[in-house]
Amino acid sequence: MWDYTEKVRDHFLNPRNVGVVENANGVGEVGSLSCGDALKLTIRVSDNDIIEDAKFQTFGCASAIASSSALTEMVKGLDLNEAAKITNDDIAEFLGGLPKEKIHCSVMGRDGLERAIADFRGEVVKETQGNVVCECFGVTDLEIERAVKEDNLTTIDEIIHHLKAGGGCGKCHDDIEAIIHRVRGEATMEIIKPVRMSNMQKIKLIESTLEREIKPALQKDRGDIELVDVVGNKVYVRLQGSCATCSKSQITLKNHVEAKLRELVTQELIVEEVK
Amino acid sequence: MRTIYLDNNATTRIADEVLEEMIPALTNLYGNPSSMHHKGAEAGAPLALARERVASLLGALPEEILFTSCGTESDSTAIHAALIANPDKKHIITTMVEHPAVKTYCEDLEKKGYRVTYVPVDRKGRIDLNTLYANLSKDTAIVSVMWANNESGTIFPVEEIAKKVKAAGAVFHTDAVQAVGKVDINLADSAIDMLSLSGHKLHAPKGVGALYIRKGTRFAPFLMGGHQEMGRRAGTENHSSIIALGRACTLAAEKMDEENTRVKDLRDRLEKSLLESIPNSFVNGDLENRLPNTCSISFEYVEGESILLMMNEFGICASSGSACTSGSLEPSHVLRAMGIPFTAAHGTIRFSLSIDNTDEDIDTVIECLPGIIHTLRQMSPFWAEAMAAQGK
Incomplete structure (x- = not known):
């Protein structure tokens, strides 16, 4: 009950x-x-x-x-x-x-x-004029975008609980995911980067970026990443789960992890793997 | 407030006789039935009796009964065993209205490379036998069809299906969780290979079930690591609950007539009265072949959770096939498979009776429910629209 x-x-x-x-x-x-x-x-x-x-x-x-x-x-x-x-x-x-x-x-x-x-x-309410994403419950992309922004939603489940979108057959999950990603991507770009960060600020920002932007993607493929240390601009991480035994882990490390950290923290960062 | 419990397809009250037989098992008979001493032997004897009692209700042999933890485990064990025992066969046939215990397991097997045929049902919830038979092939390892549906109460012709399945060389399993104790079952005379039942649906406690496995059926255990249940299900027995299940089965045999007469009459009276006093309502399921205790009734233009919570104010416990009660957003897969229109699917209530119910229980529902539906319809924007369309 x-x-x-x-x-x-x-x-x-x-x-x-x-x-x-x-x-x-x-x-x-x-x-x-x-x-x-x-x-x-x-x-x-x-x-x-x-x-x-x-x-x-x-x-x-x-x-x-x-x-x-x-x-x-x-x-x-x-x-x-x-x-x-x-x-x-x-x-x-x-x-x-x-x-x-x-x-x-x-x-x-x-x-x-x-x-x-x-x-x-x-x-006319703007959100009703968008393109229908969830056919089961007739929810539009604009409604989903708005919910992601205003209610700060990050997962499909949250979207389902708020709008019911995605709660039926589930065929639209990829589309909803894409909207979340797009809107959140825009939102994360707005993170105010302090011009000159103290080491403490930098480490905190690296940590939060790993948590929010990188871990969820790796965890989707049953992998994970752990922050080991930050020395100057070198970020030492340990890959876990399926990432640890994946042949493409170095590509993930440079193209995804490093690129994202450079984008959201500072361009000077170099990511290295600790085995 | 008096409780009027009409949700017996969800679970039942433990019968007094059943509880009484359980108590010694929870107190004095604490030995492990597998142990080589008198405490072990003392615990083992009632276990053997329970096996005989379950077998007797089903028309089976004691060695054909395997005790499990629940109906779901019985279902999983049956399907798993058939697939392991027939490694070359990669096809499963089941229905669109199975309990999640079978449905979800089959959906998972699809991801693992098995092909699953989900046989549809008609508006009355009757299975499309032609589709089932047409899909039987040499590749079919197992066919799993429930004996009776938990929501609509519709009874499936499982004995007839079992014969055809056997002829095609596949294993036939039936989830009889809702049927045992309400329908005459004699497995000695049938082609059914495996049958699942659950204790708490027949006045035994939760946490115990059984799987019938016809002698000679190839089997592979689901749980390994012990010799219990003749090596077919490892794990120390849920001793007191198994003893309770045994007693519940003798009780079910004693009360089967009452289920099909007094309880059925109560259900019929409830149904008839509600249909008469509440406009835009209809009963779901195959009225000719239906469990005697189950009533699935739809009320158009209102929503099930609201009905349930308002009934709860009067002490009435029932359940609904509506979305909101389960936390899912769509009406139950059973109602959808039956093609119940959306005007009514969300407002579908299931009353499921038992031998515990009385005339007074039914009177209370008949008294309260019309007012509840009226109140909710007065609130519903669709009711006003529908009435306007009908010129009322």
């Missing part, structure tokens, strides 16, 4: 604001029957941009219903610009947290709100 908070239980068993707002001037619809959950959010916005009323209709599990109910409580009375700032984390937090497999319920709430506001303003 899921470990739902009392607040989730309360909003599920006693949902607030179920139904359709009369004279609504903003409607947001997300999800579908085949996806297993769906939300229709209706709002009425006053002349001075205040959300006067909000109601929901939701098909879905307890956390989907609770997230929708929470959302309506959160936005009622809010200025439109303030409401637009509500994130899925805010919804989850309002409920005292959600199981990680259920984060997508809070994302559905956020998306419903975003679409209702866009509908009121006569706009």
